[in-house]
Amino acid sequence: MFVKEEGKESPVIINQEKTAVLETEGGIRILLRTEAADKITASLEIRQEEEAAVFLHAFKQPEEPFFGPQTHLDPAKGVSYRMTLEGTGRLMAVYQHKNWWIRPAFPACFGDIPKRTQLLLAEKKTGAGSGREYLAVLAVCGEEYRTDIAGDGQELRITAASNCINKSATDDLSLVLAAGSDPYLCCERAVKKALALTGKQKMFRKERTYPEMFDYFGWCSWDAFYHEVSQDGIMKKMDELADKQIPVRWVLIDDGWLDADYKKQVLKGLDAAADKFPGGLGACVSKLKKEYGIRQVGVWHAVMGYWNGLEPGSPAREALQEGSRILEDGRIVPDAEAGKAFRFYDTWHDYLRNICDIDFVKVDGQSAVSLFYAGRKEYGRASGEIQKGLNASAALHFDNQIINCMGMASEDMWNRPSSAVSRSSDDFVPDVPHGFREHAIQNGYNSLLQGQFFWGDWDMFWSDHEENWQNSILRAVSGGPVYTSDKVGRTDGKFIMPLLKKDGRVIRCEEVGMPTLDSLFENPVDTTHVLKLFNRYQDSYVIAAFNINKEDRACEGSVSLADLPGLDGGARILYSYRERKAVRLEAGKDYSFRLEANDGELFLLLPDKEFTVLGVLEKYIGAGCVETVREGKEKTTVILSEGGTFGFLSGRKPAAIMYDGVKAETEGKETEGSGSSLYQARDPFGESDKEGRMVEIIW
Incomplete structure (x- = not known):
């Protein structure tokens, strides 16, 4: 004020x-x-x-x-x-x-x-x-x-x-x-x-609609194949994911699938490269959906068609002619007039949707618009017109299921009318030592700005990687899509399944992950300050903590109610994921922890109540597997979407815990600073494909 x-x-x-x-x-x-x-x-x-x-x-x-x-x-x-x-x-x-x-x-x-x-x-x-x-x-x-x-x-x-x-x-x-x-x-x-x-009031994120398909887990071809992506390679990856029972629900075929001149970086045709996809793009999509149960298949393309536009005299140029423009240097690109830009994308997207059965697109290189139109058209008008055309086509053909990428220049951020998801960092770089450091700070701090407009796509990651634990818990607080890009044979479900329910639904936070108050002004790479990012899930908060200092030193960190806005009064229960430990926090108190170099931890801040269900403890956010809670004087019944170690906090000691009618082995551990205890009931059935489990707590 x-x-x-x-x-x-x-x-x-x-x-x-x-x-x-x-x-x-x-x-x-x-x-x-x-x-x-x-x-x-x-x-x-x-x-x-x-x-x-x-x-x-x-x-x-x-x-x-x-x-x-x-x-x-x-x-x-x-x-x-x-x-x-x-x-x-x-x-x-x-x-x-x-x-x-x-x-x-x-x-x-x-x-x-x-x-x-x-x-x-x-x-x-x-x-x-x-x-x-x-x-x-x-x-x-x-x-x-x-x-x-x-x-x-x-x-x-x-x-x-x-x-x-x-x-x-x-x-x-x-x-x-x-x-x-x-x-x-x-x-x-x-x-x-x-x-x-x-x-532009409706361009505020909370006025947009998050695409439902991104509530499920996906896989992307980029880091697995780069430009060598092919139908054969994709199917080998699908076989692996099926064998490992990884519930992938959507597939993104990234750069490399196109009929393009990869040396000149220009688009030649609207379908896939014939040598990589012998039956065309549609045949690959059909196989993914019919044989592997993939619900949605998407493709990557550049905002200019390909990185440097269209090839003169090509089928792509002929098909997209009404919506394109020849620049003074000879490059052929979408026209920066909304109606013509729409015709450019509409023609291509109509082909992808109706001929190839494509469900969504990732559109890359978006901030190149101001580079291609430098000197020719104003920042706001060039990007604004092309974004109108692109967003209109994506809404018409893909129900706004679009990932915007390489588009964080302000002229793009301020001009997307309807799409809801945009990349919020530079690429995940699996071959760059300590690449996670830059990845984490970009996604977390950039969300203070871009998170006002869009849900952030915090990019794909490798589940089989030296930084897989950090990347996995980073996605737990992102609030956006979760997908991996492991090479064939390299997927490790231990760093994927804690993020998901068995049906592939992501246990997704409700806002956009941002730095905690004590992290806002501290550089976590150049100092030994622990980076903490937070988000909200129902009535709880999720906090991911990372030691990413460049000197590879161990760090001391802490969590307190003062770290989050509006929580400086009252009390909360802090739950540590790896330690499976609960501590009561009051105003002015904190919980101290130590992280070794390049390590991380995940915490939940839960309401301080007589009875709180944690859910399935193998999940980062176990409450995501809780379907129903019915509390009674003599018995409390909890319906879970799937099995696993069931956890809850209670001031009353249970007489027994029944798991689908079978008495479960139970362990109780006192909550520090509280009269309640953390109870863990082991699933007596172990690994099971059964959907829906009933836990009865007998008092």
Whole structure:
């Protein structure tokens, strides 16, 4: 919240070289001013309500004689203005570090804030007034211009650029600021306000619909085969998964299946490469569905068709001609006009859906749009038009079952009308030593921004890998799709099945995984601070903790109620997955643990009640296997979706536990700091394919 000065009404207009001052209720001061530039007249319009919105109005003055040569706003440098923050302490920035990806930074000072920062989160300086306060500064991609934040000495340079030549003026929303005691809510409020001001309210994640197919486990061909994917290879993998009873429900055929010139990186045809898929794509899909029970099959394609567009004179060019455009350099790509872009994708997707029986698509390289259209069309318009066409086609043919990928540039993030899932990190890289470190911080911290728009696809992983445990529990808190890409013969179900029910349904958290409060401003790679990511499942919280420091040192960590927003009062029960240990946590208390180098642990924070069902303890989130609980004075009945060690917390000691009518061997262990105990009842039937199990707790 911001303090309103008496006598000053919103909006406030700040003209050339003047300064506007905003102040939060907690005492953070924000100073905004335009700066002198050659023949550029600029002003800032500040609309202050619960959040503060900054609009930039600027134009390049024409040169006399007016009929002579003119200069325009630089497509890359655009128009800049300045911001100074006073009364802030620690900083965290989410910035675009590659053309397609964003990642976090932990600046020690304002000058360290990276170029192309999209979200800056600042904490109020310790001792500056009472109580915690945070400030979120959000850069917006408007109708034409995108804004970027960068450190410049003790100030911030805010730049709005169009990516288009011959532009003489800008009139766009540039920044939104939100302040308050909850940093997650600050990020959420800033995005919601910006979407409301740009007429895109329905692009907020909570307004979108998560595709039901991604509630089930999948497999992707990429890391298994890379460009050598073939029907024969896929079927060998399906045989292995069936033999190991891994309940894969969808398959994604990634890059390498296409009829393309892989040297020139251009698309030649709409179907599969004949040498890899002799019967065509449709024959492969039919075999997957009929012989292996795969419910959905999807394919990968680039936003441009293939990485470098279409091959001139090819069947693909002929089929997609109405929706494509020839650029000045000869490349053939989707036209950046929504109707034509729709015709491009609609023609191809119609073929994939109706001829090949494809159910979903992964569309890669999306942030290349602004590279292909650099100088030709504005950031907001080029990406906005192509995203409209792509999303309309994906909605029409695949019911919005689309994974957006390599599309974390702000012009893409702000312009997808309907699709709900987007990759939130660079690729999973199985052959890069300690690749998990970067993978974990990107997915966790990027979600503070992208998680406001989409559910994150935290990418595939290998279940047979030196970092399989960390990657597995990372997916437990992601809230998004879960799928692997192991090579033939290499799938290890021990790191897959704890994430799933036996029917392949993912036990999925309900929000998007994000860093805990004590992790927000700490660099877990360059320090020995344990990275903790959290999410919510029903009335519990799931916390994944990781030691990813680059010096490979053991780390001490802790969990407390203060780590999560809104839990600083009352009490909760902390459950440690690997130790199968329960501890009662109250305000001001914490649970300490130790992690060896490159290790992790999973915790549940459960309600502190007389009786709490944990469910099947072999699962990371055992409550996902609980179908029904009927409590009575003499007996409590729990219906499970499947068998396994049944766990519950109770202040009463049970007289016996019956598992499908058979007395179960039971172990009780006192919950530290509580009068209750953790009880574990072993499944007397062991491994069983039986669906639906009944546990009776006799009091």
